[in-house]
Amino acid sequence: MAYSLGPIEARASTERAPWRDPLSYWGSIDAATADLDAPVGVLHADAVRFNAHDLLRRAAGKPVRIASKSLRVRSVIEALLELDGFSGVLAYTLAEALWLADTIDDVVVGYPSADRGAIARLVTAPLAAARVTLMIDSIDHLDLIDAVRPPAERETVRICVELDASWRSRGPLGTVGVHRSPLHSVDDIERVARAVVERPGFVLVGIMSYEAQIAGVADTAGRRAYNASVAYMQRHSMPELVERRGLAVERVRRLADLEFVNGGGTGSLEQTTQDDSVTELAAGSGIFAGRLFDGYSRFSPAPAAAFGLTVARRPEPAVATVLGGGFVASGPPGLDRLPTPVSPAGLRFIPRESAGEVQTPLAGAAARPLRIGDRVWFRHAKSGELSERLDGFAVLDADASGILRVVDDAPTYRGEGRTFV
Numbered sequence: 001m002a003y004s005l006g007p008i009e010a011r012a013s014t015e016r017a018p019w020r021d022p023l024s025y026w027g028s029i030d031a032a033t034a035d036l037d038a039p040v041g042v043l044h045a046d047a048v049r050f051n052a053h054d055l056l057r058r059a060a061g062k063p064v065r066i067a068s069k070s071l072r073v074r075s076v077i078e079a080l081l082e083l084d085g086f087s088g089v090l091a092y093t094l095a096e097a098l099w100l101a102d103t104i105d106d107v108v109v110g111y112p113s114a115d116r117g118a119i120a121r122l123v124t125a126p127l128a129a130a131r132v133t134l135m136i137d138s139i140d141h142l143d144l145i146d147a148v149r150p151p152a153e154r155e156t157v158r159i160c161v162e163l164d165a166s167w168r169s170r171g172p173l174g175t176v177g178v179h180r181s182p183l184h185s186v187d188d189i190e191r192v193a194r195a196v197v198e199r200p201g202f203v204l205v206g207i208m209s210y211e212a213q214i215a216g217v218a219d220t221a222g223r224r225a226y227n228a229s230v231a232y233m234q235r236h237s238m239p240e241l242v243e244r245r246g247l248a249v250e251r252v253r254r255l256a257d258l259e260f261v262n263g264g265g266t267g268s269l270e271q272t273t274q275d276d277s278v279t280e281l282a283a284g285s286g287i288f289a290g291r292l293f294d295g296y297s298r299f300s301p302a303p304a305a306a307f308g309l310t311v312a313r314r315p316e317p318a319v320a321t322v323l324g325g326g327f328v329a330s331g332p333p334g335l336d337r338l339p340t341p342v343s344p345a346g347l348r349f350i351p352r353e354s355a356g357e358v359q360t361p362l363a364g365a366a367a368r369p370l371r372i373g374d375r376v377w378f379r380h381a382k383s384g385e386l387s388e389r390l391d392g393f394a395v396l397d398a399d400a401s402g403i404l405r406v407v408d409d410a411p412t413y414r415g416e417g418r419t420f421v
């Protein structure tokens, strides 16, 4: 692989930070990719390296499991795994995990699977069964696996149990966090952990508890009152979780020799790493740094992934229309889910059309000098979802004289012919 994240270890991660100078940053990307056809995805290798090392710095010595949903590029996952500090993958589907497990020996599926076909493949393949761990939060999940193949006819299945990390505030905020595992109390998780331990054909190896309300909620992105309520929520939620998670881990460790306790995400690494009950962290979004990750007070990732579209028509002197653009992110619909035109600076969407299915008109003074064939650069709101829109990313790295060049093509999952959700 021509593209490696390794050498950055030899130099300070902030030594080269072209993204602090947006004009030259995006301008140099333009020059380096002039020959590539749109939609063109780019990964800026130095930005990826900076982000990788910044995640490790914030993890403060605990290993970071790579949340693959936030990348969806196999060569980047493999390059990260070559760095000391990243260890294992947190996959998003079992089919994906089976695919990755051909080359990666530690893959935890971060979300329960009800995919009978994939379960059948897992439990009849000794190597995959040794490498892949399934997430459960209910005895029904065990029943489903047994219904696919009873224990006597299959491999032992590695199991991780998920503890709900949401904060059940007594105030007006109500429950804050994601609606995932029903196992909230220490007794809840102990009950399911005991069931795993007592049933043949399963081995309990881990606990996961993801504090989305800390890791996934930006604390400087909104208005002052909103930011203040996020700060209040995060200040109260984390101590509650640390205490509950600590007790849950202690109780479950009496039943099984756990290999790992996973917590956190890109937005919470410095807090989660301080929780003594957590043995490893998870992170992914901080590598490509989708725009929603600009709004955190605790860290500033480099915009490492972008996509370029080409101006295809000029309906008016102050409007330039690019082909493509409607790469809208998942989650509660809102303007923050749209891609952001970043270069040339000063372009904006026309509200009645916005980011279009096939065409996206862009307005503003910056549109005037644009000509047919010129390129406009965008950032996606999220990180891994951009990979579903592209066959691959051109990896850009500086040559010996500091000029940015395409050094590699990193196919996305989609480019490898895979879609998992």
Ligand SMILES: Cc1ncc(COP(=O)(O)O)c(C=O)c1O
Pocket (backbone or CB within 6 Å): 067, 070, 090, 110, 210, 215, 216, 264, 265, 266, 267, 282, 283, 284, 285, 286
């Ligand atoms: C279970 C789990 N862990 C960790 C994360 C953090 O991922 P990221 O660093 O990409 O935000 C997520 C993201 O949603 C998640 O679902």
